[in-house]
């Protein structure tokens with residue numbers, strides 16, 4: 326008999342299970358995948374930690390969360406500095422003085438600002454009606470055309486003129502020579518990958534892998550007082566109110582017999598013609614010196630039920646459907662819904678840890 330059945334061995338499930346064990350509760354964690362870690366799972370290939378479900382960089386300004394993860398892993402000093410490749414032209418990201426210097430030859434912040442202002446004014450857009458207009462009204466035509474348009478159209482599978490303006494609220498522009506992508510206080514990658522970190526969280530807890538909750542629902546739920554469910558909330562209710570939508574992704578991973586393929590962990594392909602949005606070279610997350618390298622091409626995809634749901638489509642239509650599922654969820658007194666699928670929310674890792682810790686405080 327268990328106090329908690331935890332469906333999902335991802336970050337939410339692992340943090341909740343760890344906290345429950347600390348409080349003397351007995352937990353059974355099940356996951357339908359053959360491994361722990363959920364989407365932050367990393368797998369060792371030729372000594373390289375490969376991020377199987379997309380590049381994961383830990384970053385947070387929440388000191389409590391940063392201190393919390395230190396007990397499970399040692400973090401390196403990795404700083405995310407993606408590079409943009411537009412038809413072979415290389416630009417620094419996020420948009421900063423290196424980007425502006427390459428784009429226009431400007432050297433001072435003053436010159437860069439006036440170049441952007443000039444292009445924004447020339448666009449004469451006052452009330453942006455779509456994503457293209459919104460982006461041009463924020464950063465001007467040159468940056469939009471080379472660094473935003475193609476990438477965004479691939480990401481969403483639609484023309485920028487057909488996408489709503491609200492998708493881009495801000496386009497961070499930095500008038501310093503600083504390639505650090507994130508503004509957070511803390512940043513890094515757990516040395517050796519994320520799987521070891523989640524493994525430590527789950528130490529001493531019963532874990533069963535390759536177990537689908539929906540195929541074993543009754544026999545699993547009778548073993549525990551309560552369930553923590555981190556799978557898809559609409560699937561839990563058998564899609565009775567309709568299907569929530571996601572954006573899918575396809576990953577193509579290759580082991581290459583060379584030391585250094587692209588010189589950076591993340592290269593974004595910002596032209597429309599290159600079919601993938603980015604290439605990840607995993608060893609650079611840990612400053613690897615292995616003789617081989619592993620790269621992954623990332624292709625955004627239309628999502629269909631049965632495939633891995635990556636990004637929730639948090640538009641009005643889907644958010645209001647989720648609210649109706651949440652009402653159903655509130656009536657399930659013995660089930661707690663958590664994580665990115667259980668709460669249909671784009672959560673970064675630090676958000677999901679914070680949410681799991683709050684959930685543990687509330688329920689344990």
Ligand SMILES: Cc1cc2nc3c(=O)[nH]c(=O)nc-3n(C[C@H](O)[C@H](O)[C@H](O)COP(=O)(O)OP(=O)(O)OC[C@H]3O[C@@H](n4cnc5c(N)ncnc54)[C@H](O)[C@@H]3O)c2cc1C
Pocket residue numbers: 332333334335336337338355356357358362363364365378379380381382383384536537538539555556557574635636663664665666672673674675677
């Ligand atoms: C491509 C991509 C890149 C990202 N990059 C970053 C980043 O750089 N930095 C960052 O902070 N965050 C990043 N994130 C977000 C990060 O992945 C999430 O915050 C985190 O993984 C969420 O954890 P979770 O436990 O909620 O969900 P998950 O990791 O999805 O775990 C849920 C688990 O439940 C299991 N499950 C579902 N249904 C069932 C069932 N019926 N039976 C049994 N098991 C089930 C699943 O197999 C899964 O293992 C990224 C996300 C994506 C998609």
